[in-house]
Amino acid sequence: xxxxxxxxxxxxxxxxxxxxxxxxxxxxxxxxxxxxxxxxxxxxxxxxxxxxxxxxxxxxxxxxxxxxxxxxxxxxxxxxxxxxxxxxxxxxxxxxxxxxxxxxxxxxxxxxxxxxxxxxxxxxxxxxxxxxxxxxxxxxxxxxxxxxxxxxxxxxxxxxxxxxxxxxxxxxxxxxxxxxxxxxxxxxxxxxxxxxxxxxxxxxxxxxxxxxxxxxxxxxxxxxxxxxxxxxxxxxxxxxxxxxxxxxxxxxxxxxxxxxxxxxxxxxxxxxxxxxxxxxxxxxxxxxxxxxxxxxxxxxxxxxxxxxxxxxxxxxxxxxxxxxxxxxxxxxxxxxxxxxxxxxxxxxxxxxxxxxxxxxxxxxxxxxxxxxxxxxxxxxxxxxxxxxxxxxxxxxxxxxxxxxxxxxxxxxxxxxxxxxxxxxxxxxxxxxxxxxxxxxxxxxxxxxxxxxxxxxxxxxxxxxxxxxxxxxxxxxxxxxxxxxxxxxxxxxxxxxxxxxxxxxxxxxxxxxxxxxxxxxxxxxxxxxxxxxxxxxxxxxxxxxxxxxxxxxxxxxxxxxxxxxxxxxxxxxxxxxxxxxxxxxxxxxxxxxxxxxxxxxxxxxxxxxxxxxxx
Ligand SMILES: Cc1cc2nc3c(=O)[nH]c(=O)nc-3n(C[C@H](O)[C@H](O)[C@H](O)COP(=O)(O)OP(=O)(O)OC[C@H]3O[C@@H](n4cnc5c(N)ncnc54)[C@H](O)[C@@H]3O)c2cc1C
Numbered sequence: 061x062x063x064x065x066x067x068x069x070x071x072x073x074x075x076x077x078x079x080x081x082x083x084x085x086x087x088x089x090x091x092x093x094x095x096x097x098x099x100x101x102x103x104x105x106x107x108x109x110x111x112x113x114x115x116x117x118x119x120x121x122x123x124x125x126x127x128x129x130x131x132x133x134x135x136x137x138x139x140x141x142x143x144x145x146x147x148x149x150x151x152x153x154x155x156x157x158x159x160x161x162x163x164x165x166x167x168x169x170x171x172x173x174x175x176x177x178x179x180x181x182x183x184x185x186x187x188x189x190x191x192x193x194x195x196x197x198x199x200x201x202x203x204x205x206x207x208x209x210x211x212x213x214x215x216x217x218x219x220x221x222x223x224x225x226x227x228x229x230x231x232x233x234x235x236x237x238x239x240x241x242x243x244x245x246x247x248x249x250x251x252x253x254x255x256x257x258x259x260x261x262x263x264x265x266x267x268x269x270x271x272x273x274x275x276x277x278x279x280x281x282x283x284x285x286x287x288x289x290x291x292x293x294x295x296x297x298x299x300x301x302x303x304x305x306x307x308x309x310x311x312x313x314x315x316x317x318x319x320x321x322x323x324x325x326x327x328x329x330x331x332x333x334x335x336x337x338x339x340x341x342x343x344x345x346x347x348x349x350x351x352x353x354x355x356x357x358x359x360x361x362x363x364x365x366x367x368x369x370x371x372x373x374x375x376x377x378x379x380x381x382x383x384x385x386x387x388x389x390x391x392x393x394x395x396x397x398x399x400x401x402x403x404x405x406x407x408x409x410x411x412x413x414x415x416x417x418x419x420x421x422x423x424x425x426x427x428x429x430x431x432x433x434x435x436x437x438x439x440x441x442x443x444x445x446x447x448x449x450x451x452x453x454x455x456x457x458x459x460x461x462x463x464x465x466x467x468x469x470x471x472x473x474x475x476x477x478x479x480x481x482x483x484x485x486x487x488x489x490x491x492x493x494x495x496x497x498x499x500x501x502x503x504x505x506x507x508x509x510x511x512x513x514x515x516x517x518x519x520x521x522x523x524x525x526x527x528x529x530x531x532x533x534x535x536x537x538x539x540x541x542x543x544x545x546x547x548x549x550x551x552x553x554x555x556x557x558x559x560x561x562x563x564x565x566x567x568x569x570x571x572x573x574x575x576x577x578x579x580x581x582x583x584x585x586x587x588x589x590x591x592x593x594x595x596x597x598x599x600x601x602x603x604x605x606x607x608x609x610x611x612x613x614x615x616x617x618x619x620x621x622x623x624x625x626x627x628x629x630x631x632x633x634x635x636x637x638x639x640x641x642x643x644x645x646x647x648x649x650x651x652x653x654x655x656x657x658x659x660x661x662x663x664x665x666x667x668x669x670x671x672x673x674x
Contacts, residue, residue, distance in 0.1 A: 065522050068217065068250045070096035073235065073255035075222045075281075076490045078107035079198055080476025080495035082205035083158075085214045087503030097209070098237060098253065101277070105263050106477065107202040107495070109275035113313030113430065115197035116182050116190045117169070118489030119159040120152065123176035126188060130155075133189065134653050137490065140184060141616055141631055142456075142483020143516040146463040151481070151490070151497050158496025159191075163205040169195045182488035190489045195433070198492060202314035209290060222281060223591040224525055225258065225288040225472065232258050232288070232471035233516045236525055241284045244585025248529050249447030252522050256512040257471050259284060259502055260459065264477040267454040267596040268353030268603060270547040273303035274312055280529070280530040282478060284319050284406060285459050286638045291468040293480030293633050294457030295599075295606035296616055300556035302369060303451040304385075307437040307504035311385060312450060314430055316352035318414060318422035319345050319398075319405070322372070323445070324381040333392050334375050334383075337369065341393025342400055348391070349405035356557040357450060358485075359620040369450045370620075373557055376449060387420040391448055394519040430618035446474065450556055454491060456482035457606070460635060464505035473502040483633070483650070484616050508671060528578070529587050535581040543593040546570065546600055554604055558621045560611050565605050570601040571642055601643050623637045 073329040074085045077099035088095040103109070121128035132151035132280070138145060159177075163169055171177055175278070182190035192379030193200050227233070234254040242249035262281040266274030278317050286292060305309050322335045322344075335344035350365035357369040375381045397415045398406040409415050414422040420442045424431055434441050457469045458480035466473050474480075475498035477491060549569075553562030574597055582590040610617060615632055631650040636643065 064605065065247055065526075067254065068096060068251065069254045070094055070215070071255065072096070072257045072259060073253050074259045074261055075099070075235070076105065076261030076263060076476070077102050077107040077200045077202075078261060078263055078264075078476060078495070079205060079492065080107075080263075081259075082202060082209045082263060083496050083499035084259050084475050084503050086205055086209040087499050088506060089209065089212045089214050091503055093503070093507050096215045096253065096255070097216065097494035100218045100219065100220060100221050100240070102206070102216070102218055104277035106266070106274055106278045107198040107263075109277055110198060111195040111314065112310045113195060113427070114192045115195055116191050116192050116489030117159065117197055117492045118182060118185065118487050119179075121179055121187055121189050122156065122159075123172070123178045126179070128187060128189070136186060136487065138631075140483055140485040140487070141629075141632060142297060142650060144633065144651045146651060147461070147481050149653050149656075150463055150501055151493060154497035154500050155493055157183055158493060158500060161203065162201055162496065162654075165208050167200045167204050177203070178366050183354070184485045185487040189487070195429070201492065204390050206630060216582075217587060221588040221592065222262070223284060223588070223595070224283055224521065225469075226516070226521050227469070228250070228347060228516045229286050230470065232469050234258065234518050236518065236522055238588040238591065240588050243587050248526055248587045250526055252518045253519065254516065256509065257443055257506045259473040259475060259506075260478050261474075262478045263475045264455040265458075265599050265603070267453070267543070267592065268547065268600050269551050271305075271449040271451045271551040271555065272545070273301070273308045273453045275308060275449040279592055279596070280478065280599065281592070281595055282459065282602075283595030285467065285469070285472060285474070286598055286602055286636075288472075289469055289637070290472060291460045292457065292602055292606070292636045294483055295455075295458035295480070295603040295636050296610040296615070296619075296634055297456035297482065297484060298452055298555070299356050299456060299486075299618060300369070300450050301453055301506055302351065302372065302448055303453070305447045305449055307434065307439055309433070309449070310355060310453065311446070312355035313425040314423060315385070316348055317408065318373075318387075318406075318426055319348050319391060319394070319401075320418045320419040321386040322348065322368070322378070322383065323386050323387050324375040324383045326379070326381045332375075332381070334371055335368065336392045338371050341391070342402065345391055345393065345400065346402050346405060349401070349408070356453070356618060358618050362620060369556065372448065373450055377552060382447060382448065384447050384465045386444070386445050387423060387441040388418060390418060404599060414548060444652055452551075452555060456480075456484070456486055457634075461498075464500065465502040466505060473506070475499050475502050483631075484618065499515075529582065529590070530574075530580060532580070532582045532590070534581060536581045539580045539582060539593045541591050542580055543596055546605040550600060550603075554607055556619050558607055558611060558619050560608065560621065560623060563608050563611070567601065567604045567608065569598055570604065573597055574601065598638060602636045602638060605643040605645045606634045609647060610634055613647055615647070
């Protein structure tokens with residue numbers, strides 16, 4: 061192929077159109093930076109296509125007599141473990157600003173009659189910092205930010221899949237994308253974007269797992285940054301929980317509080333009430349109720365409500381059965397009025413007036429929209445069983461960033477879920493706060509940089525990639541099969557239950573596959589799928605390596621590991637980097653929360669200096 065590919069130039073290029081991508085593009089534009097947003101599709105990804113019972117936004121308290129401060133919030137985030145102090149402080153310091161900006165843009169966060177943003181307590185939260193605009197909070201956020209971004213004149217290129225970074229003299233200076241509308245043409249639809257700074261806002265690495273509650277349209281794209289030399293942080297820290305398959309949705313909150321029947325079915329069609337068999341009738345019902353509040357799997361609750369997740373996994377992966385929630389029938393042992401329950405769940409159901417005869421009637425009474433949501437997606441909970449699994453929901457780790465959300469590769473930033481800003485236990489809702497704070501930090505840092513000439517041409521890199529795609533062998537193993545095999549293997553060996561032997565074998569298999577990269581068949585005219593599958597395996601290799609190191613060192617996490625090592629003291633980060641001949645993970649202490657000098661005159665002077673030059 062010649063060098064006749066399309067070239068675009070910009071000062072900053074943002075990749076991704078979720079809450080983080082749009083927030084960054086909008087801030088950049090407001091700060092006078094020339095910005096181009098590229099995305100696979102404007103409404104793809106997690107922010108636009110997911111939600112939950114009451115999708116939560118975690119922020120600094122802004123109501124009543126709640127005592128709160130930036131320092132307290134930073135400390136609470138830091139206490140979750142595995143998080144650098146600078147990041148915790150920035151997340152707290154930028155929280156109110158990010159939240160109020162969304163309110164100004166029209167996201168309907170509720171207030172009382174006097175304008176107070178009342179809050180509630182979320183998981184891993186000691187205060188009432190959480191708020192919600194309903195089940196679709198992230199969608200409202202993304203739409204509001206998109207509207208403001210388009211109105212402010214952010215340039216957008218859609219149907220571009222970023223596949224490779226262009227690095228010159230150790231600095232990122234652009235990227236290569238595949239135009240998916242032109243990928244079957246000569247030259248594979250490759251497009252070059254020259255930029256002084258690239259901001260990845262590509263979301264969580266959903267493509268790592270088969271059992272996943274990420275929307276189908278979310279894949280993630282971390283491998284391109286790892287391949288270019290960026291260091292990742294905490295790729296072993298994921299969040300998993302019970303979710304419905306087919307239509308992907310967390311079965312948290314009232315879906316559990318109405319106490320549906322858990323049932324597994326074997327290949328012959330025999331049904332088993334495995335929770336009651338394993339736990340006894342009353343405890344099975346009590347644990348089901350508790351799952352509503354304690355939705356994510358947590359190894360620390362393995363003898364409590366997380367037993368439910370463990371038993372679901374055993375039915376599926378050890379016994380080969382399919383697991384369902386049944387809202388048509390009560391679990392074994394149910395007595396009218398919830399009489400067989402222990403005090404707390406019975407009282408809750410009685411107080412809510414939700415003691416109807418069947419789970420579906422209780423759910424209709426307690427939360428009718430929760431039933432309507434499934435109906436709108438073709439599932440009638442009153443008439444059919446709901447298949448479920450323990451699914452990957454959030455990557456707490458990602459690309460390691462500094463206090464300006466710049467990665468270890470100069471010129472490359474990561475914001476939102478693709479940034480590795482969380483450790484072990486993040487308070488529910490802090491992921492959405494992170495999308496806004498990372499955007500502020502990255503945009504302000506970029507705006508302070510001198511404007512370059514975008515002089516470096518990535519022509520040679522584009523030619524090399526086109527040549528590699530031209531030469532892909534025909535008749536090898538189809539890439540889709542390989543990618544699906546590794547997603548299933550991750551769900552089996554490296555999800556909320558991790559076995560060291562299984563992960564070692566998986567790591568070797570992934571490394572071998574990546575060495576034989578060119579023997580995989582590219583679906584005709586679909587290089588973006590081939591390159592995404594390769595990116596998936598690079599990311600999986602890095603994740604499994606981080607998981608193995610964490611397992612060997614006994615680092616705390618929400619996943620359960622076999623065999624388990626002694627847990628060390630301290631607060632640790634696992635760093636992972638792809639190397640020429642494989643992958644390397646190391647462990648370091650998390651940095652402490654900085655003790656900033658807050659004497660106003662000093663802050664003001666430093667601020668003036670920073671904003672002149674950086
Ligand atoms: C079921 C579920 C419930 C959740 N509930 C909560 C909650 O209650 N509270 C909370 O705080 N968080 C929650 N989260 C997490 C939160 O929704 C996400 O972390 C957040 O929306 C991620 O936003 P983002 O902008 O970083 O990524 P996304 O919204 O996923 O956006 C990624 C963007 O990048 C694009 N993209 C990806 N790869 C490429 C590529 N190679 N080239 C071009 N474009 C690309 C995608 O198309 C998309 O536009 C939940 C997540 C799930 C799955």
